[in-house]
Every structure is written in C-alpha cells, then in structure tokens.
Amino acid sequence: MKISTKGRYSVTALYELALHYGTGPLPLKNIAQGQGLSENYLEQLMLPLRRAGLVKSIRGAQGGYMLAREPKEITIGEIITTVEGPIAVVDCLLAEAGAKDQPCERACACVTRGIWEKVCDSISEVLGGITLQTLMDNDKGSEHVGCAR
Amino acid sequence: MKISTKGRYSVTALYELALHYGTGPLPLKNIAQGQGLSENYLEQLMLPLRRAGLVKSIRGAQGGYMLAREPKEITIGEIITTVEGPIAVVDCLLAEAGAKDQPCERACACVTRGIWEKVCDSISEVLGGITLQTLMDNDKGSEHVGCAR
DNA sequence: TGGAATCCCGAGCAGTTTTGTCAGATTTAT
C-alpha cells in the first residue's frame, strides 16, 4: 500500500510548474534541482504526463515544460493515475472496468470485493478533491516542518 | 497502490474462520482448499496473525486455527496491517510515528505531506470500519458475481 | 551557419519485494 516515488515526484514536479504557471516554459533541470530529484528519472515521468495532456513541452533551447491547464483544473488523482496506472487496489476491480478478462476465475463467494471497492472509492475521492491550486493555497503561511519530498 | 495477496489471502482466510467461529479448530488444509489458496503460503501468513493475537492455533492431529476474538471484534484493517505492515502510503509518515529517523532529510517546502496523510486516514477509516461480522452480514443474500479471491 | 540548450526515447540494470515452494522439526489425538 505504497505510493511510489513516481507518483510523489510527479506531484511535486507539477506543483513546481503550477508555481510558475503563466510565466513561460520551465526547463526540467530547474525542476529537478529545485526539488532535489534526478533529472534523468524525472524526464521519464514527464513523458506520460505530456501524453495525458497534463503538461505541454517546448523543445529546443529556452524550452521546457508548462502546465497544459490551470492549476485548479488539475487534480492530484489525475497526476498519480497517469504515472502509476489506475487506482485499483486489487486487479479484480480493474478487470471489470476493462472487461478484457473474466472478472474472476473462481466462482467463489466474493465477500471481500466490496471492501476493495470502498477503499478505491475512498482514495479516489480524496485525491480527486485536491488540485494543484489547493496545494498552493494551503502552502501560504504554513510552517514547513516534516516533508515527503 | 496495490493491496498485496498477503492482505487479500489473510482476509479471506480469516473470513472462513469467522464462518466456523465457535465450532472448534479448522485445519489450514480446509481453508486453503476451500478458497483455492496455496496451503504452504497461507501457512506463512498465519504466523504473524497468530503472534498479533488475531487467531489461536492448536497443534497436532485434529488441530487447526480459530479466531482469537469474536468476528465483530476483528477489523479488516487489523488483519491487513498485521500481515502488510502499517498503512503508510509514504515512508515519511512512518518516520514520524516511529521517530527513528528525521521526518525528512530535505528542509523542503512540504506541500504534499498533507495529501498522503489524508489518503492514509481515509484508508484506515474504511478498513477500520469493516469487521469480519460485517462481511458475514453483508454476504447473506448477495449475488456472488465478481470476485477478488 | 554552428553550437548550445533542451526535450524525446528506448535500453539496461542493480536492488528490493512479492509470491510462493520445500524440507524438516515439533506437537498431539487416536
């Protein structure tokens, strides 16, 4: 039950972009250095984020990345599902959505399914309710103690 | 963001025990066969569950496992944290609880921490609110369609 | 026009975690 660094790094990177929203492209190097992340690794995370339409990129010198939408229009849930895949705490739930496989091989008494559905819904609700704008608003005047990068 | 098979298997195993609550020990073989799980693997999961005081075991012939408490006194959250460790979606949150390390090496602006805390709280709340008894009550009269094992 | 900055993309890789398997020791009912 861990959120990988992919998700965390992506959120902080996009938060950085949100802080510079409207001021032209921000090169990856700046984001990486500012947050203490590996530039090469971060580069890999930007690929799916760009394809998902969360960020836009400008190549060449003086290029960089920028948010494709306003900070208030980008939720943390979107960012995380983009780089980590769907929030399905068990594969069973995925199969139903995609309908590529049988929902479950065993015709067993499925008493646990409801649990995982509730967990997924709960996580989605929390992450879907927080936007980059929310983070910026909350950050003003906070104390900056502990940190998850 | 997956719940491992450890957690899922444990829940179904203990659910099976709940169904037989009060009727003497149930051997592992029955549980494994009934739910289609590996007996050897399940055996490993019972060790922490026993040490955590969720199940009791009786060795020797005619032995087996039984719940150590009433089904309504055992939450899904307890089961999962026992076999998977604490529900901390990022290590940062763990460090605070254990206080063995610095909460975060970097004195960075920690705008994301609040997100992970909310996710953890949300998951804990959902899993802590469901007991084995809940599952038994819900199961009566359900349709048994999809299944997460 | 040339070079520097910057994104784009795929390959690879070391370490950890997951998901088991297996063999044997121990305990107990019959």
Place this chain on the structure above:
DNA sequence: ATAAATCTGACAAAACTGCTCGGGATTCCA
C-alpha cells in the same frame, strides 16, 4: 506407533522500483 497437524527457516523465480546512460531531434541565439 502412526497420522494429522502446526511451526520454522531456507531458498528461488518473477515482478517491480528507481534509477542511469546514450544517442537523437528540435529550437534558440550569436
């Protein structure tokens, strides 16, 4: 005694994580 069970530790294949690296493509600027 024997069979039925739990207990315990070692081992291993496969998947995943968290990166690194090298080269290519594009664009700005002098």
